[in-house]
Amino acid sequence: MADILDWTSANLDTLDGATHEARAGEMAARLVEQTGSGELPFLTMSYMAGLKQQLSNLKDYLKGFDHMLLLGIGGSALGARALQKAFFPQQDQPGHNGPSLWIADNVDAYALESYLATLPAEKTVIVTISKSGGTIETVGQYFIFKEWAQKKLGDEWNRHMLLITDEEEGFLRTEADRNTIKTLPVPDNLGGRYSVLSAVGLIPALFLGIDIDSLIDGARDVVAPLIDPTLTGQTLSRHPSFQLATWAASLLDKGFDEMIFFAYIPLWASFGDWFAQLWAESLGKEGKGSQPVPAIGVTDQHSVNQMFMDGIRNKACLFLTCPTLPAGPRFPNDLPDQFDYVRGKNFGELIQAEGLGNRMALSQNGVPLVELSMGDDGPKQAGKLIALLGAATILTGWLMGINPLDQPAVELGKRLAKARMNADGLEEEKADMDAFLSADRDTREF
Incomplete structure (x- = not known):
């Protein structure tokens, strides 16, 4: 039809x-x-030929794992979850014993401790997704699972890591080069909410056996x-x-x-x-x-x-x-x-x-x-x-009459959160934070 x-x-x-x-x-x-200047890769998908080759090279590698733990937030996770729920519903159904995708997309200590306690390190690949390599909610989890993998797997820890990030810059790019970790790029000008048909969404889809060629063709x-x-x-x-x-x-x-x-x-x-x-x-x-x-x-x-x-x-x-x-x-x-x-x-x-x-x-x-x-x-x-x-x-x-590709307002909350954690270089935000916290509060019990 x-x-x-x-x-x-x-x-x-x-x-x-x-x-x-x-x-x-x-x-x-x-x-x-x-589209001619490369500003809309969501539409042109000019990166796709290279990505398909990279995905083909990773197919056998991914088959060696029973679990994939995806560390990402917002656009780094929502598309992957939508594809998982749509085309791999068996993970949520009784009797499932195939591959399992777990998505850590929040600052959730309960879930994190459960993953640390129950995931079998030798059968788990950890996929960290951050274009900038500076998303603290994601990179913070990476630090914890890096230490976990090193303790559980020794010198083999880096084989269980896959980083999806900027091709040239950022902390995760440096981390990949320093530790010989497999990587896939997030193309330039491709914001997270437009990235599901890049490595961001296609790597978890490939792991689950979803028909990614049909996704792309559609x-x-x-x-x-x-x-x-x-x-x-x-x-x-x-x-x-x-x-x-x-x-x-x-x-x-x-x-x-x-x-x-x-x-x-x-x-x-x-x-x-x-x-x-x-x-x-x-x-x-x-x-x-x-x-x-x-x-x-x-x-x-x-x-x-x-x-x-x-x-x-x-x-x-x-x-x-x-x-x-x-x-x-x-x-x-x-x-x-x-x-x-x-x-x-x-x-x-x-x-x-x-x-x-x-x-x-x-x-x-x-x-x-x-x-x-x-x-x-x-x-x-x-x-x-x-x-x-x-x-x-x-x-x-x-x-x-607005730019649908940026997200300027969400950055303020991120800066203030970093100020609360005492990050360097945020003196104005720290002053605002102090003023906010020291103001008289109208609090009422319920």
């Missing part, structure tokens, strides 16, 4: 999209310029027109990523400042968290943007859907479905009369009915909605979704 965007409930007739649509020529020229199908040096505004105006971008920008003009990502493909629910970072970190700039809200169908019909349906009318929705999900077992025929409507039907029919019902209900309650109906729930379709949403995010940012 085909992959389809259904615009029927997008409320296009109530939005003024013409202003944004008229900028297709300008956006096309910008794409041609920036993404390339979507981006091919966008990286054509002859791209015109007319061609771009027909591309689904630009159509999504003009819709999103037009929604903002009308005050729709929340974007729900409602996933009715259960195994793909973690793509909602991946999308949330992509959308928020790219578009939350200069007092602008819409808040992404990941939601899981059917689960969140029984929780936050009341707000979506009957709360403030500031929400739009990307509604992810797949009509070819497994049928599942049949409901028994011997059911109480009050449940006779499911008697003899397949369990899988229920999520399709729930999805249709909720999609209709959201639309009838004034929520502009675009359905992303995937013809299949395989890796190729996931690659297409990743590329479509990434490209749409970039184009939305451009239409908003």
Whole structure:
């Protein structure tokens, strides 16, 4: 089946999209310029030929391990987790005895101590991901596991390490060169939230046996027109990523400042968290943007859907479905009369009915909605979704007049945290920290 965007409930007739649509020529020229200059590796994937060779060389190496511990945070982890949940669900199911991927993406002492106590060092590879090599949440864990591996494995410790970082600079690059540790590069100009189809996401996918070629092929199908040096505004105006971008920008003009990502493909629910970072970190700039809200169908019909349906009318929705999900077992025929409507039907029919019902209900309650109906729930379709949403995010940012590739605001919290740990060179932040901590607090017991 085909992959389809259904615009029927997008409320296009109530939005003024013409202003944004008229900028297709300008956006096309910008794409041609920036893809040609290497500024958009997420789209061009110019690094892919070299990466594929490196991945091929590492395939047998990775087969020698039963466990992979991924040290990363934000974009260094969210894409890998989405792929794991979508295409390696058996790790979360009873009786699993194959490879296992563990993702340490937070400052969580409980989890860290569990990994240290239970992972078999001789069958574990530790993958540390940080483009800059200075992300303390990640590199701090690397220090701890480096010491652990040295104690457990002796001179063989470095064989159990794999670093994904900048090709030339940063602490992890220096560490790799000093200790002869295997490395893979994070390409220049490829921010973490756009990096899932680089070594960042493909190494864990390869370890789990996910079809990475199909992932890449799906993404390339979507981006091919966008990286054509002859791209015109007319061609771009027909591309689904630009159509999504003009819709999103037009929604903002009308005050729709929340974007729900409602996933009715259960195994793909973690793509909602991946999308949330992509959308928020790219578009939350200069007092602008819409808040992404990941939601899981059917689960969140029984929780936050009341707000979506009957709360403030500031929400739009990307509604992810797949009509070819497994049928599942049949409901028994011997059911109480009050449940006779499911008697003899397949369990899988229920999520399709729930999805249709909720999609209709959201639309009838004034929520502009675009359905992303995937013809299949395989890796190729996931690659297409990743590329479509990434490209749409970039184009939305451009239409908003902001840079969708940086994240200046998140750096302040990082600097203040380092100041709290007494890092050098942060005198202004330390003074602010002292003032904050010494101020009178309004505290109340509960």
